[in-house]
Amino acid sequence: MNLNLTVSLNAFVNMFREFEIHEYSFFIKHAFRVAKIVRELSKFLSLPVDSDYVYLMGLLHQIGLPLIAATEHPEFFRQKFGKISDMEELSKTFSGGEKHPIVSKQILSSVRFLPQNLSNAIFYHRDPSKCMDLERTLSYSLMTADIVARKAAMYESLHSKFLEETVYEIKEHKEIPDTVKDAMLKILSRYSFAYLIDDQPRFFSEKELTLEEFGSLAKLLVFLLDFRSTFTRNHSILVAEVSKKIAEEILSEEDGRLVYIAGLLHDIGKIRISPQLLHKASRLNEQEMFVMKTHVLETYKILSESGIAPCVTNIAAAHHERLDGSGYPLGLTAKNLMIHQRILQVADVFVALIEERPYRRALSVPEAFEILESEIERGRLDTRIFEALKQIINEGNLNIPESFLIPDYIRFSSSKFSEGR
Ligand SMILES: [Fe+2]
Ligand SMILES: [Fe+2]
Ligand SMILES: [Fe+2]
Known part of the structure; x- marks a missing residue:
């Protein structure tokens, strides 16, 4: 189904904003400011690069930072990551400051359509003198945008005092080449600067991405989503991988790509669930469970507002529905649940069972199968899909750890499987 389905770059940017x-909150705000400033610089300098991709470079320039924080400094990450209003402090607090360009670049290596000189600029933006030509100008632009955005984080209003100090800092900077300095100073002097970095109308690009290209970006969001809790670290990626294998087995490769994207994004609504609830170490009570269940509606809202194809949204948002009508949020029944949705349902339950939870250990595959069987007997999950899953596992066709695109460095310091409710 849906041969040649594409997803617009806008959809990714809209999701990132969520x-x-x-x-x-602070990390993403900073990313958007850097993206806007660096795109403006590249336009001003007439750099021969696609400005949508320059924007993307700005958005993703420190994607490695929260992952380093979450794996190496979980307490800091939990308590302070969102509260710090000064990026300098964040970099000084732990080694993530120096390490993030390396990790960011490693993570971005999976985003193959992003031009190489842009990911290299991310790698060098703390030390642009190490590269040449266009890459050098790009890294200096990124460095400059980063400096301005960090300064902006220290001020409530982006007028007088902020402008005065930022202009001074840029002028006095010993490394930034004059061309980049001049461009930045001109942009800062425009009356519209504050508008540019905060209120400017939404990003709009005409770029359409293939499902694979989009998937490589969506995976970055999924890291941010699942790394919020040690127990969910690999959840969405596992669900996506398992769903893809099943779809390839009983449908086609194209269907595999489609459910893969839906699998990656199925729990994206959990970004709106508070850390307190997410980190609760015991079973949730009824009230908390009710709140937790709202994540599906939030997934629906985020995806349908992002501009992604409705078929992806419909598959993702039905992952807690059950064939006998006992699922949520709509209580749909078998006649309304199509095969892609059923695949995701089985994959999500299976993955959740083999993951560790704060209140129980991870189940073995045979134990998980037993539970899936009883769900099928009760008429809740699709037997044909379960059979396909069993076959895939029995044939050793699910080499899960290999398919993670988390850099080794992070993968090995994080716990093997995770929670996910
Ligand atoms: Fe930055
Ligand atoms: Fe879910
Ligand atoms: Fe899930």
Whole structure:
């Protein structure tokens, strides 16, 4: 189904914006400011690069930072990541400051359509003198945008005092080349600067991405989503991988790509669930469970407002529905649940069972299968899909750890499987 389905770059940017909440509020705000400033610089300098991709470079320039914080400094991440209003402090607090360009670049290596010189500029933006030509100008632009955005984080209003100090800092900077300095100073002097970095109308690009290209970006969001809790670290990626294998087995490769995207994004609504609830170490009570269940509606809202194809949204938002009507949020029944949705349902339950939870250990595959069987007997999950899953596992066709695109460095310091409710 849906041959040649594409997803617009706008959809990714819209989803990324949803992450400006809880632990990530400051981090994402900074990312958007850097993106806007660096795109403006590249236009001003007439750099021969696609300005949508320059924007993307700005958005993703420190994508490694929260992942380093979450794996190496979980307490800091939990308590402070979203509260710090000064990026300098964040960099000084732990080694993530120096390490983030390396990790960010490693993570971005999976985003193959992003031009190489842009990901290299991310790698060098703390030390642009190490590269040449266009890459050098790009890294200096990124460095400059980063400096201005960090300064902006220290001020309530982006007028007088902020402008005065930022202009001074840029002028006095020993490394930034004059061309980049001049461009930045001109942009800062425009009356519209504050508008540019905060209120400017929404990002709009005409770029359409293939499902694979979009998937490589969506995976970055999924890291941010699932790394919020040690127990969910690999959840969405596992669900996506398992769903893809099943779809390839009983449908087609194209269907595999489609459910993969839906699998990645199925729990994206959890970004709106508070850290307190997410980190609760015991079973949730009825009231908390009710709140937790709202994540599906939030997934629906985020995806349908992002501009992604409705078929992806419909698959993702039905992952807690059950064939006998006992699921949520709509209580749909078998006649309304199509095969892609059923695949995701089985994959989500299976993955959740083999993951550790704060209140129980991870189940073995045979134990998980037993539970899935009883769900099927009760008429809740699709037997044909379960059979396909069993076959895939029995044939050793699910080499899960290999398919993670988390850099080794992070993968090995994080716990093997995780929670996910
Ligand atoms: Fe930055
Ligand atoms: Fe869910
Ligand atoms: Fe899930």
